[in-house]
Amino acid sequence: MHPRHLTVNRSRSSSTSAGSASSCGFCPQIVQGRAPLGQAVGRWSDRHRPGAVPEEGNPREHQTPSRLRSQRARPRATAGRCEQRRAPGAAEPEPDRRALRRTAARPPAEPPRRRGRRRPAGAAQLAPATHRAGAAQIPCRGARRGHRRVRHRHHGHSSGPRAYFCQNDHVTSSKTSIPRVAIYARQSVEEDQGIRQQLDDGRKHAADHGWTVVHEFSDNDTSGSKERGPKTDWARMLSAFDEDEFDTLIVTETSRLTRSLTDVLDVTPPRRAMRVIVIRQGIDTLVADFQLKLLVLVAENEVKLKAQRAARYAADRRKVGHPTSGKTPHGxxxxxxxxxxxxxxxxxxxxxxxxxxxxxxxxxxxxxxxxxxxxxxxxxxxxxxxxxxxxxxxxxxxxxxxxxxxxxxxxxxxxxxxxxxxxxxxxxxxxxxxxxxxxxxxxxxxxxVGVKPMHAGTARRWLLAGIALCGVCRKPVKSSRPVNHPTPRKDGSVAPAQRYHGYRCHFSRNGDVIDEFVSELCIQRLSQPDAVDLLTPPDDEFDLPALHTRRDALQAERKNVFALIGSDPSRLAAAQDRLEELEEQLREVDAVIAKAAERHPLADLMGVEDVRAWWESRTLARQRAIVQLLMTVVIKPVGMGHRPRRPQDVLASLEITPLI
Structure with a gap:
């Protein structure tokens, strides 16, 4: 019998008893010399081709050629097991002694070499792969800190779990390390309900897997296709991952994570080895991040196409004077x-x-x-x-x-x-x-326009603050909040101290009495019959229709200059001086129109019968402007202990100079 036949016969199960029927279908034929090895293996491959129906009662139909090759490498002590299938009384075949000697002199087979790049001299030895059924391996955390990550697959297996190793000789398994989870929610509109729903879905997914949520990040009213600034939760999420506060991020959809491939590169290697889990698309970057990047690319392209359609629609809408649907202005x-x-x-x-x-x-x-x-x-x-x-x-x-x-x-x-x-x-x-x-x-x-908004003016709270002058130094007085000092009562009790409105410079006076007196003077002056002369502006000061006509003519001439230039850039240099001259004339006309449009403080008084009600309904800014228009007020010191209350006493402590 040929030694190769003995090698094939070793695949026979040891549980088969002598004299039983053949279980592999071709081993007895080889033993008896009725079928060569090639034909027997060919019949085996025919029975195991895709779609072939296995024979009944054959417990070895599931074995593959790789399994048979692994059994050939076993010791030859089981070579005689196939003899148990010989018919009763059959003669024992004599072995081929030359074949046996030739097989014994053969050198041992070398282990298969693993393909890939050769490890440089002095590099750390890779940790041996440990394959356990059902053990989901995750990327080595050292890869996030700059370690080299190598994927190892055990040779001889067509499928099975994969493990990632680094040169620091450690491997992380999901059975030994529970993910620290963070949830991220985002939407482009300002709606709290959508953020709450995304966070609830993320919490439920983490609870179903027994994971601990250590952080929750949410960006409401934040676009996913534009750059997110340092004050957003997206930036805080990246910072928290860099501080090693979590290692797994959960989002409901890829569009909630981002619509830009640039953001995806921020959370994937080599920049960050963050594990991203997308609930609805069933994506886990621990397995592969190709689908995540593909969906984000599709979303990014959709945003660009939508922007092109929106730009065309906005141009047509702008021609007829319709605004966009952004924030509506106040009013x-x-x-x-x-x-x-x-x-x-x-x-x-x-x-x-x-x-x-x-x-x-x-x-x-x-x-x-x-x-x-x-x-x-x-x-x-x-x-x-x-x-x-x-x-x-x-x-x-x-x-x-x-x-x-x-x-x-x-x-x-x-x-x-x-x-x-x-x-x-x-x-x-x-x-x-x-x-x-x-x-x-x-x-x-x-x-x-053109003025820096660094100081918008002092907001006054009182009528004469900064307007009235001090009777000693002739400088504007300032408002103050002095405290009174009540005298004891006959029974010895003292009223609580209170603050009041006042004016101070070289004195401190009660401001309420002075403001009331000056307001009464303004009402009496505006109630006089000659007050209408204060409201009539000169007839020949501004001619608004003529100004607008002049402005329209300048604009039309400027359009004609631009039309003359057309698409020929060489004409621009010749028309530059004329354009600058037209711009200067337009600015002068606008300045005159702006001055004509300025309101007179008493412009609203025309035709008013109840001047007192009109005065009380004006704003403090308008009342102050009227006081500055009508008079100059000087406040005098009255001395210690004097408190003018009556109108004649207040008038004696003031110096009023009418201006008109």
Whole structure:
């Protein structure tokens, strides 16, 4: 019998008894010399081809050629087991002695070499692979700290668990290390319900796997396709991972994580070896991160296509004067699509808020400071749309916004929006009702554009603070809050001390009495018959229709110059001087229009019958402007212990000089 036949016969199970039927189907034929080895193996491969039906009663049908090869390498002590299948009384075959000697002289087989790069001399020995059924291996944490990571797969197995090793000779298994989980939630709109749902889904997924949630991060009203700044939870999440506070991140969808491939590279090797689990897509970067990157690429491309469609739609919408659906300015209300008129108007005037806008423009053009306007609005209980106090910066944005004059500004690059950079000449007439006139916008912007908003003026709380003069040094007096000192009563009790409004310089006087007296003087002066002369401006000072006609002619000439240049850049140098001259003339005309649009402090008094009610309804800034227009007030010291209360005593302690 040939030795190769003996090698194949070793695959026979030892549990087969002598004289039993053949279980492998070809070993007895080889023993008896009726079938060569090649034909027997061919029949074996036919029975084990894809889709072949295994024979009944054959317990070895599941064995593969790799299994048979591994059994050939076993010791030859079991070579005679196939003799148990010989028929009773059959003669024992004589072995081929030359074949046996040739087989014995053969050198031992070398172990298979593993393919890959050769390890350099002196490199650390890789840790041996330990394959345990069902043990899910995770990447070595050392790879995040710069260690070299090598993937090892045991040779001789077509499938099975994989382990990752590093040169520090350690391996991390999920059975020995429980992931420290962080949850991240994000959405582009400001809606708390969506964030709560994402966090709840992440907590449930972690609880189902028995993981501990150590951090929760959420970015509400944050875009996933734009760069996220250092103040977002995304930046805090990356910082927490760098501090080794967690190693696994859970998100509900890839779009909730990001819509930019740049952000994916921030959480994947080689930058960070963070394990990312996406619940709904079933993604786990511990297994592979290809699907995560692919879905993010698809989302990023979808964002670009959507932006192109939106830009085209915005251009068409801007031609007819319709604004975008962003934050509606204070004074207007956004109209939903189902409630618009035949013109498709997006903005309608909210009269309660529009009155705030009109007051801001009216007081500013009358000479009030930004801080004073903000204080007057807040002190009367008129707050912003979000219920916050007015500030000088908020008032400044209102005064510079051309939307209040029904002018639609051109689109600006994302993240570079600036009210000061808006060119009123490039604005499109809007398809909504204006709250103020175009002249008001021009006048307000002429005083604000180009001026650094570092100091918006002092917001005064009292009528004569900074206006009245000291009778000793002739400098403006300051407001103060002195404390009174009550005298003891007859029974010995003392009233509690209280603070009161006062003016101080070389003295300290009660300010309430002085303010009341000066207000009464202003009311009496404005109630006189000759007060109408204070309200009539000179007829020949400004000619607004002529100014607007001149301005329209300059704009038309500038357009003609640009049309003449066309697409020929060589003509630009020749027309540069004329363009600069036209720009200078336009600025001069705008300055005159802005001066004409400035409000006279008494402009609202025309036709008023009840002057006292009109005075009490004016803001503090307007009352101060009227006092400065009508008179000069000088406060004198009265001496220790003197408290003027009667009008004649107060008048004796003041020096009033009428101006008109």
């Amino acid at each position: 207007y209300r956004w109209v939903p699509a189902g409630q618009r008129d035949e013109r498709g108007t997006r903005y309608v005037v909210d009269e309660a808020e529009a009155e705030d806008v009109r007051q801001i423009f009216r007081e500013f053009l009358a000479g009030a400071t930004l801080g004073q306007i903000a204080r007057d609005l807040t002190s009367t209980g008129r707050l912003t749309r979000k219920g916050a106090r007015w500030h000088s910066s908020t008032v400044r944005r209102v005064l510079m916004n051309p939307l209040y004059a029904a002018l639609l500004p051109p689109a600006q690059p994302t993240g570079q929006h600036s009210m000061a950079a808006i060119d009123l000449e490039a604005c499109t007439p809007g398809a909504w009702q204006p709250i103020v006139t175009r002249d008001d916008i021009v006048a307000a912007r002429s005083r604000l």
